[in-house]
Amino acid sequence: MSATLAYGVTADNVPLTRMLIQRRELRPDDVEIAIAYCGVCHSDAHMAHNDWKTSIYPMVPGHEIVGHVTAVGSAVTSHAVGDAVAVGCMVDSCLRCAACADHEEQHCENGAVGTYNSRERDTGKPTAGGYSQRIVVREHFVLSMPSSLDLRHAAPLLCAGITLWSPLRRFDAGPGKRVAIVGLGGLGHMGVKLASALGAEVTMITTSPSKGEDAKALGAHHVLLSTDPEAMTAAASRFDLIIDTIPVTHDVGPYVGLVARNGKIVVVGAIEVLAPIHAGMLLRNHRSLVGSAIGGLAATQEMLNFCAEHQVLPNCEVIAMQDINTAWARMQANDVRYRFVIDMSTLAA
Numbered sequence: 620m621s622a623t624l625a626y627g628v629t630a631d632n633v634p635l636t637r638m639l640i641q642r643r644e645l646r647p648d649d650v651e652i653a654i655a656y657c658g659v660c661h662s663d664a665h666m667a668h669n670d671w672k673t674s675i676y677p678m679v680p681g682h683e684i685v686g687h688v689t690a691v692g693s694a695v696t697s698h699a700v701g702d703a704v705a706v707g708c709m710v711d712s713c714l715r716c717a718a719c720a721d722h723e724e725q726h727c728e729n730g731a732v733g734t735y736n737s738r739e740r741d742t743g744k745p746t747a748g749g750y751s752q753r754i755v756v757r758e759h760f761v762l763s764m765p766s767s768l769d770l771r772h773a774a775p776l777l778c779a780g781i782t783l784w785s786p787l788r789r790f791d792a793g794p795g796k797r798v799a800i801v802g803l804g805g806l807g808h809m810g811v812k813l814a815s816a817l818g819a820e821v822t823m824i825t826t827s828p829s830k831g832e833d834a835k836a837l838g839a840h841h842v843l844l845s846t847d848p849e850a851m852t853a854a855a856s857r858f859d860l861i862i863d864t865i866p867v868t869h870d871v872g873p874y875v876g877l878v879a880r881n882g883k884i885v886v887v888g889a890i891e892v893l894a895p896i897h898a899g900m901l902l903r904n905h906r907s908l909v910g911s912a913i914g915g916l917a918a919t920q921e922m923l924n925f926c927a928e929h930q931v932l933p934n935c936e937v938i939a940m941q942d943i944n945t946a947w948a949r950m951q952a953n954d955v956r957y958r959f960v961i962d963m964s965t966l967a968a
């Protein structure tokens with residue numbers, strides 16, 4: 620075991636504070652990483668506050684991790700000391716079941732292990748995330764960072780990026796496809812950037828004209844104000860693919876009505892009860908209402924490589940570790956464009 624500095628919470632109603640945690644000794648297939656930057660995801664605050672009633676304390680959040688390899692186990696072949704690497708929302712799975720064989724480790728039939736607030740498969744010890752100086756992760760779950768990706772801004776690709784990339788790729792967003800993104804936050808802004816880089820015709824659906832302008836600056840071709848009934852009527856059955864990033868409970872019905880024949884609407888943001896929808900909305904046009912959760916390791920690596928090639932990077936506000944409690948409050952008030960990233964070199968200060 621080796622001690623590492625971290626920031627975490629000891630209960631559901633207390634601020635994050637500095638703490639010392641233990642990382643396991645390297646197993647043959649383990650990689651040790653010095654964390655350079657960690658993105659701040661809405662899930663971090665939800666988990667810390669026990670909003671989903673699954674929280675384990677003390678908890679060190681963080682699942683958008685980039686850094687450099689500092690040591691490798693004896694059997695590791697894909698990463699070497701000094702390599703720039705990344706870790707997302709998972710650190711282990713069985714790698715034997717049908718889901719793992721299909722490169723969808725996040726749906727492992729034996730339970731994927733979350734980067735934090737989860738338990739190691741063999742020891743049952745709680746996992747601790749990226750708000751820390753170092754982390755030890757099984758080789759299969761460590762991604763390679765292409766050298767042309769700016770580490771300072773890349774961390775949010777590991778959750779927000781793959782969450783949008785996965786349905787955009789699965790449902791063939793690209794030239795000739797009309798794609799709409801609902802909601803412009805950490806997820807939505809990555810959706811606009813990735814969908815336009817993939818060559819799709821991208822529409823931002825928002826309640827706010829100013830967010831529409833922001834979305835155009837990020838690459839959206841059109842803006843549809845969901846508060847404008849005439850515009851919504853005119854857009855009926857227009858989109859091949861809609862990605863709904865709204866993070867709270869809401870009525871998806873008005874967006875379902877915008878889906879074209881054989882099109883899809885994908886819910887990626889809300890982990891909540893949704894308002895009822897009339898099934899007739901789905902029957903018409905053979906529409907599908909689909910859920911999507913992050914992506915497997917192969918898809919995540921594909922996304923990182925694509926982002927390097929096309930220089931798609933999240934818009935980040937880089938903060939010091941000591942500012943995390945303020946950052947969480949601002950994130951929950953939607954006062955960030957579009958993602959906070961912690962500069963982990965500030966943790967020891």
Ligand SMILES: [Zn+2]
Nearest residue numbers: 660662778779
């Ligand atoms: Zn996340």
Ligand SMILES: [Zn+2]
Nearest residue numbers: 713716719727
């Ligand atoms: Zn599995």
